[in-house]
Amino acid sequence: MRELNVALIGYNFMGKAHSYALDNTDFFFKNGVKPVKKVIVGRTEHLVKQAADNFGWQEYATDWREVVNRGDIDVVDIATPTISHMEIAIAAAQAGKHVFCEKPLAMNAEEAKRMLDAARQAKVVHMLGHNYRRVPAIALAKKLIEDGRLGEIYHFRGVYLQDWLLDPNFPTSWKLDRKIAGSGPHGDLNAHIIDLARYLVGEIDQVVGMDKTFIAQRPKVQVNEQLSGNLTAQGDQSQLQEVTVEDAAAFLAKFAGGALGTFEATRLAGGRKNHERIEINGSKGTLAFNFEAMNELEFWSxxxxxxxxxFRKILVTEDVHPYIGAWWPPGHIIGYENTFVNQFADFFNAINKGTGLTPDFHDGWMNNKVLDAVTRSIASSKWERVDGE
Amino acid sequence: MRELNVALIGYNFMGKAHSYALDNTDFFFKNGVKPVKKVIVGRTEHLVKQAADNFGWQEYATDWREVVNRGDIDVVDIATPTISHMEIAIAAAQAGKHVFCEKPLAMNAEEAKRMLDAARQAKVVHMLGHNYRRVPAIALAKKLIEDGRLGEIYHFRGVYLQDWLLDPNFPTSWKLDRKIAGSGPHGDLNAHIIDLARYLVGEIDQVVGMDKTFIAQRPKVQVNEQLSGNLTAQGDQSQLQEVTVEDAAAFLAKFAGGALGTFEATRLAGGRKNHERIEINGSKGTLAFNFEAMNELEFWSxxxxxxxxxFRKILVTEDVHPYIGAWWPPGHIIGYENTFVNQFADFFNAINKGTGLTPDFHDGWMNNKVLDAVTRSIASSKWERVDGE
Amino acid sequence: MRELNVALIGYNFMGKAHSYALDNTDFFFKNGVKPVKKVIVGRTEHLVKQAADNFGWQEYATDWREVVNRGDIDVVDIATPTISHMEIAIAAAQAGKHVFCEKPLAMNAEEAKRMLDAARQAKVVHMLGHNYRRVPAIALAKKLIEDGRLGEIYHFRGVYLQDWLLDPNFPTSWKLDRKIAGSGPHGDLNAHIIDLARYLVGEIDQVVGMDKTFIAQRPKVQVNEQLSGNLTAQGDQSQLQEVTVEDAAAFLAKFAGGALGTFEATRLAGGRKNHERIEINGSKGTLAFNFEAMNELEFWSxxxxxxxxxFRKILVTEDVHPYIGAWWPPGHIIGYENTFVNQFADFFNAINKGTGLTPDFHDGWMNNKVLDAVTRSIASSKWERVDGE
Amino acid sequence: MRELNVALIGYNFMGKAHSYALDNTDFFFKNGVKPVKKVIVGRTEHLVKQAADNFGWQEYATDWREVVNRGDIDVVDIATPTISHMEIAIAAAQAGKHVFCEKPLAMNAEEAKRMLDAARQAKVVHMLGHNYRRVPAIALAKKLIEDGRLGEIYHFRGVYLQDWLLDPNFPTSWKLDRKIAGSGPHGDLNAHIIDLARYLVGEIDQVVGMDKTFIAQRPKVQVNEQLSGNLTAQGDQSQLQEVTVEDAAAFLAKFAGGALGTFEATRLAGGRKNHERIEINGSKGTLAFNFEAMNELEFWSxxxxxxxxxFRKILVTEDVHPYIGAWWPPGHIIGYENTFVNQFADFFNAINKGTGLTPDFHDGWMNNKVLDAVTRSIASSKWERVDGE
Structure with a gap:
């Protein structure tokens, strides 16, 4: 069994999810490779120490530059806010480390391209954290499309709806600060449905969009004394801060292959918790998927x-379905966290075999291009081209 | 266009539904025959007069014996409480009238047999009001089974759940009086699922059952001053009466063909309004249906x-589906009331063509046999045979 | 009982639906007024004669101008292709007839305004055929919003998906001819969701859209020898004709009240038959509705x-729900056709009482304005203002 | 952190699920206690060795008697076929080990009582593997009932439907051998719904049942050369063996508290994979749950x-819901395997704190009593009493 030492930069929600997945990858997938949770890195020492304890890391550290240059580190896993992705990823690649990076890859396409170039130049394996490609139902959708079961694709329809900002007293956080997050649900959620659209339908050629911040001020967040794996936080109601990202962003799209697409992301859709729903209509069939029921795929032929x-409701838990051979008998569903197990199994397997895999930094770059074009469109009030490679 | 004069006995909920359907049968189905709403009959003159006005009958009358012997009446349609079905049906048949009768056919199998004998002897067309066989989704289920898509049938699973007695202040009515109704949900609702079971699976051989009256006393119902098409009523809370029928009845069944069945009917299932749900599992497929979404059929192959x-959710609104040619384009659903239109179209078409059709009084007799066997089983605390013809 | 004589112009799918509803309005709603199916009008004599027979009209005629000026006609009901709406409606109004007109009201907003002016000048009752406002679930949605259960509205999300053009051999028809229909699913289907958006959320201020004709040529339709109430037709595969309307049209919208909206209509969404789905998110709750299950309303609070x-799935069949008092007990659903019964009950009641009602020609005008703005936007590739009254 | 050494007896499907859960318990639940995977035990050396490797156990062994008496073992976890539960559990308890045992507890109530007595006498913590009580939706159902939201309970309705025996070429295995398994879906699946019924409604007083083996002979299973975590197997079609357990078993029940219940389990319900569906109707509300969508609970009030x-569809992924605080943000569902994490967290926490917990061997005993009474009823063809303690 080959062991690969991992340094994880970041320790909140994604830190927990990644730590879980690194622990369980070799239990379910017997690929001859095992990630070792060597060191977790964060700026706030008492929190990263707590994370190391809670999530079972051998060490913790506060200086990521030092860590990514350590000789005993094989893989750098970046789960920080978007603003720091580029700097860490390029340093890691230049240090010869394989790099995993959470989405969106970068603050914009230009940054993303520099990351891609660095990774290619260093010839390291690079992967982007669009774990939803590792949902068995999505992998099955990909297969059905490749098998021709949808025919020519006419429509892509995607929404990613959440409601965690519905309470106006929910405080600001780095996710609501444009300087750190880059954007709101556009980069956070639209990035996910753009990735699925590119994966399942193809490249996007033109877009026109809109966005809005409905609740312009929120209580200032109180400094966390404790780790939080969830999206909850306490605010100080007496101090209001400006929200600098949008609450919602939507856009129309024309795909290079001819299909039409609609995209919408919001954090103000009451009752929708993690409602990433896509539907694809083709000349021979239709597929529909909703992440809140992520073990199901709807298919009409x-x-x-x-x-x-x-519409068939396919319960994607059969041995013949992607990834399921590693899991449980039919009807025994897997959870959100296991999409990360599938993802890291593929990542470490690719490293071990010396191959590439997708989604990689190229996908991140193309994704950032779409995000950027929508942003330009919102400024110009007209359609904008995505511009290919 | 041949016209057939109808006498309708009864004027409440079923009176309204039948009147509607008689009005619309020849609009949708062009069979060369048209029912004429000649005379409506009821015991309470001011109410039957109001029904004649509301529902558009040419005449009203209070003496059914006189009416069923009128020379200008072709068809007698019985929508009275169960206790009077036999007497009216036999008189009508003996007068040479074609007879339609609401379900359950009779208070017991013995009565039902006498009705069947009278109808057969008079050579009139006789039909039993199990309108659910005329739901397009059920007719499609029948076709799929006959086409062999389910293979050998292993399981029938039927529940008919309502909640209109959930409020303990809901008053008594004839439906809660064993002398008039014969039973509670057993004859009212189990009769429906027994009919679907016999239609789709076959005859039942043995049963064992249980029942219970959870709310033993209810306010005395106040005499209706007005017609009511719904199941609502006013009660006098100061006068409590015994409820003499069960609130719920369930039974296990062994079919003659080898399948196992479960049946349950209740009026105390909160939130279930007209939840008649059946599921049939065979060696090659499964079908499921719920009357609350009656335009849909679920099918697994x-x-x-x-x-x-x-599981495919088939929206049963295509031209190729039973009955739909007479209705609307795909995706435009029909309503509860239109199952009666389909039913009367078949009935008057059969009269016009001089053929028989099902479900008829023979089906009613067999159905009453199952109901009776369950009742015996409840008394004996053991399995009872249904006893065939 | 006051009787009002109706002239129906048009006799296909809508002719059938209107005829049905006119027949049944006074059965369910006791408003002291009864429509009389006096004369049905169409250009092709053998077809309109057949329609008169099939749908039970006292007379038929081929010259609508003559009919709308007859002294014995009280109401003109326009169910023709869009191109002739204006001419008929203005003539009818000028003749002092109350006017009902199918949607979309006109080929464009300018025409619509002339119709509105004529109707107002003539002081006749005018109504637009957005029957979906008469779905009890939609009427309930309106009430819940007015009661404040949604709070401030952030999002409207509407799609109207059909698939009847999925087969490339489906022939052309007037619905695919821009000169007669004005547009494809934009005027046919987007008009419906625009009406619901205006009804439930308010006026739309700005839009940006896209459309596409995926299948540019289709077999020439064969002349109908028979009436067809459905959307089926035969084509001559040896003669291809250009399709001059779009197959799909989508747009983004900003509401005057601040909400964001997405709209999409297509006839190429496989498996979606009459899938008009809307969702509205507010600061206090969310509502969702799908016409394919039109007796249900989803509500999250x-x-x-x-x-x-x-999300509650409200089965909108309770006495306390809009319109249901006229129909059936809980759990007994109504059909598509009954939305027309509800609609005409309201229309004739308004005539009888001398009041107005909505949606009227003003609504049609405003709706056409939105449709026009989207069309302009498609041409200009940028956001366009709807322009208020 | 207190560590507790575990010996796991058994290594197939449940061996995998338990190993997973033991690995992850202390990651999600910070109770100051950590299970250590000390030794896994099985009769077939090459398979148990493989299991030890695959599932990450420190040691393997083939003699459970020796292992349960080892001084370094704190907890014995029994995941073997039913026939050996009693012997192992009693030996483990007598050796002073805390005991976890998979369901059903024993071959019959008499055996179960001996296990209970042994565990009580030894004063060890004992738990029964009804992990479905640890589904957050079920724990929430329990809370809602305890809070009085259902009122007096009238009905329990439970089915557990699978289809893995639908193929007649699926081979025999220990699960189809009465001598080893005790019964078929009765002990395997009805035991689960009986446990939920007892947990949520209360004790059962009387039962009457039926069962059937539809496919009497199957190919002889081939000896496994490899571990299998799933329910698949290869058979030798040339050698048929008798199936000695039922394919399906159903029963009616009367609860001590007055409710009526229906129960059904089958392995021949096509398309139903792990369809454990329960519904409970009370005087104030209804709850419904289906394991195939185990993160959802339906509630009507x-x-x-x-x-x-x-009916509300509650997505049971909120911080305020049972167990969810340890998991993910709203809308991020957990998987089947995590019910075992919740279960073992509770078990090891109870051991650490020196308290008891349910379901324990007393629950297993009561459950076996119900199973036994149904079996007696099938033999006697009449109702049988469960007989309390």
Whole structure:
């Protein structure tokens, strides 16, 4: 069993999810490679120490530059706010480390391109954290499309709806600060549905968008004394701060291949918790998926006899379905956290075998291009081209 | 266009539904026959007069015996409480009238047999009001089974859940009086699922059951001053009466063909309004149906590739589906009331063509046999045979 | 009972639906007024004669101008292709007839305004055929919003998906001819969701859109020898014609009240038959509705205790729900056709009482303004203002 | 951090699930206690060795008697076929070990009572593996019932449907051998719904049941050369063996508290993979749950205004819901395997604190009593009493 030493930069929600997945990858997938949770890195010592304890890391550190240059580190896993992705990723690549980076890859396409160049130049394996490609239902959707079951694709329809900002007393945090996060749900959530659209349908050519901040001021967040794996926080109601990111962003898209697309992300859709729903209509069939019921895939086929045509609800838990061989018998669903297990299994397997995999920094760059074009469109009030490579 | 004069006995909820359907049958189905709403009959003159006005009958009358012997009446439609079905049906048949009767056919199998004998002897067309067989989704289920898509049937699972007695202040009515109704949800609701079971699976051989009256006393109902098409009523809270029918009845069944069945009916299932749900599992497929979404049929087929197996939700609104040719384009659903239109279209078409149709009084007799066997089983605390013809 | 004589112009799918509803309005709603199906009008004599027979009209005629000026006609009901709406409606209004007109009201806002002016000048009752406002679930949604259960509205999300053009051999028809229909799903389907958006959220201020014709040529339709109430037709595969309307149209919208909206209509969404789905998110709650399950309304309330928050599926069949008092007991759903019964009950009641009602030609005008602005936006590739009254 | 050494007896599907959960318990739950995977035990050396490698156990062994008496073992975890539960559990308890045992507890109530007595006498912590009590949605259901939100309970309705025996070529295995498994889906699946019924509603007083083996012979299973975590197996089609357990078992029940219950388990319900569905109707509300969508709980409340009554789909992923504080933000579902994490967290926490917990061997005993009474009823063809303690 080959062991690979990992340095994880970041320790909040994604820190917890990554730590879990690194622990369980070799339990489910027997690929001859095992990640070792060597060192977790964060700026606030008492919190990163707590994270190291809670999540079972051998060491903790506060200086990521030092860590990414350590000789005993094989893999750098970046789970920090977007603003620091580029700097860490380039340093890690230049130090010859394989790099995993959470999404969105960068603050903009230019940054993303520099990261891609650095990773390519260093010839390291690079992966982008769009774990939703590792949902078995999405992997099955990809297969059904590749098998021709949808025919020519006419429509992509994606929404990513959450409601954690519905309470106006929910405080600001780095996710609501444009300087650190880059954007609100646009980079956080639209990035996810753009990735699925690119994965399942293809490149996007033109976009036109809109966004809005409905709740312009929120209580100042109180400094965390404790780790939080969830999206909750305490605010100081007496101090209001400006929210500098949008609450919602939507756009229309024309795909290079001819399909039309609609995209929408919001944090103000009451009752929608993690409602990433996509639907794809083609000349021969339709697929629909909702992350809140992530073990299911809906499929309609024009090739069925008309009498029995209807949307099938496929419970994606059969041995013949992607990834499921590693998991449980039919009808025993997997959880959100296991999309990370699938993802890291693929990542470490690719490192071990010396191959590449997707989504990688190229995907991140293309994704940032779409995000950027929407942002330009919002400023110009007209359609904007994404501009290919 | 041949016209057939109808006498309707009864004028409440079923009186309204039948009147509607008689009005609309020849609009949707062009069979060369048209029912004429000649005379509506009821015991309480001011109410039956109001019904005649509201529902558009040419005449009203209070003496059904006189009416069923009128020379200008072709069809007698019985929508009275169960206690009077036999007497009216036999008189009508003996007068040479075609007879339609609401379900359950009779208070017990013995009565039902006498009705069947009278109808057969008179050679009139007789039909039983199990309108759910005329739901397009159920007719499609029948076709799929006959086409062999389910293979050998292993399981029938039926529940009919309502909640209109959940409020203990809901008053007594004839439906809660064993002398008039014969039973509670057993004859009212189990009769429906027994009919679907017999239609789709086959005859039942043995049963064992249980029932219970949870709310033993209710306010005395106040005499209606007005017609009511709904199941609402006013009660006098100061006068409590015994409820003499069960609130719920359930039974296990062994079908003659080898399948196992479970049946349950209750009026105390909160939130379930008209939740008649059946599921049939066979060696090659499964069908599921719920009356609350009566335009849909769920179908799972073992013959699909495993990768895309799943429950299809068939929206039964296509031209190729039973009855739909007479209705609307795909996706435009029909309502509860239109199951009666389909039913009467079939009935008057059969009269016009001089053929029979099902469900008829024979079905009613067999149905009453199952109901009776369950009742015996509840008394004996053991399995009872249904006893065939 | 006051009788009002109706002239129906048009006899296909809508002709059938209107005829049905006119027949049944006074059965369910006791408003002291009854429509009389006096004369049905169409250009093709053998077809309009057949329609008169099938749908039960006293007379038929081929010259609408003559009919709308007859002294015995009280109401003109326009169910023709869009191109002729204006001419008929203005003539009818000028003749002092109350006017009902199918949607979209006109080929463009300018036409619509002339119709509105004519109707106002003539002081006749005018109504626009957005029957979906008469779905009890939609009427309930309106009430819940007016009661404040949604709070400030942030998002409107509407799609209207059909698939009847998925087969490239489906022939052209007037619905695919821009000169007659004005547009494709934009005027046919987006008009419906625009109406619901205006009804439930308010006026739209700015839009940006896109559209596309995916299948540019189709077989020439064969002349109908028979009436067809459905959307089926035969084509001549040897003769291809250009399709001059779009297959799909989508747009983003900013509401005057601050909400963001997304709209999409297509006839190429496989498996979606009449999938008009809307969702509205507000500061206190969310509502969702899908026409394919039109008796249900989904509602999520922030005011519930967090522990039991969740989307309620309200089966809109209770006495306390709009329109249901006229229909059936709980759990007994109504059909598509009955939205027309509700609609005409309101229309004839308004005529009888001498009041107005909505949606009227003003709504049609405002709706056409939104449709026009989207069309301009598609041409200009940028956001366009709807321009208020 | 207190460490507790575990010996796991058994290594197939449950061996994998338990190993996973033991690994992750202290990651999610910070109770100051950590299970250590000391030794895994099985009869077939090459398979148990493979299991030790795959599942990460420090040691393996083939003689459970020796292991349960080792001084360094604190906890014995029994995941073997039912036939050996009693012997191992009693030996473990007598050796002073805390005991966890998979369900059903024993071959019959008599055995179960001996296990209970042994555990009580030894004063060890004992737990039964009904992990479904640790599904957050079920724990929430329990809370809602205890809070009085259902009122008096009238109905329990439970089915546990699977389809892994639908293929007649699926081979026999220990699960189809009465001598080893005790029974088929009765002990395997009905035991689960009986446990939920007892947990949520209370003790069962009387039962009457039926069962059936539809496919009497199956190919002989081939000896496993490899571990299998799933329910798949290869058979030798040339050698048929008798199936000695039922394929399906159903029963009616009367609860001591007055409610009526229906129970059904089958392995021949096509398309149902792990469809454990329960519904509970009370005087004030209804709850429904389906394991295939185990992160959701449906709830209907009579206490809502009638206008907005409806079944809520509660996505049980909020901080305020049971167990969720240890997991992820709202809308991020957990998987099947994590019910075992919740379960073992509770078990080791109870050991650490020196308290008891449920379900324990007493629950197993009561459960076996119900199973036994149904079996007697099938033999006697009449109702049988469960007989209390």
């Amino acid at each position: 024009k090739e069925d006899p008309v009498e029995i045509q209807g | 073992k013959e699909d590739p495993v990768e895309i197996q799943g | 922030k005011e519930d205790p967090v522990e039991i928050q969740g | 009579k206490e809502d205004p009638v206008e907005i009554q409806g």
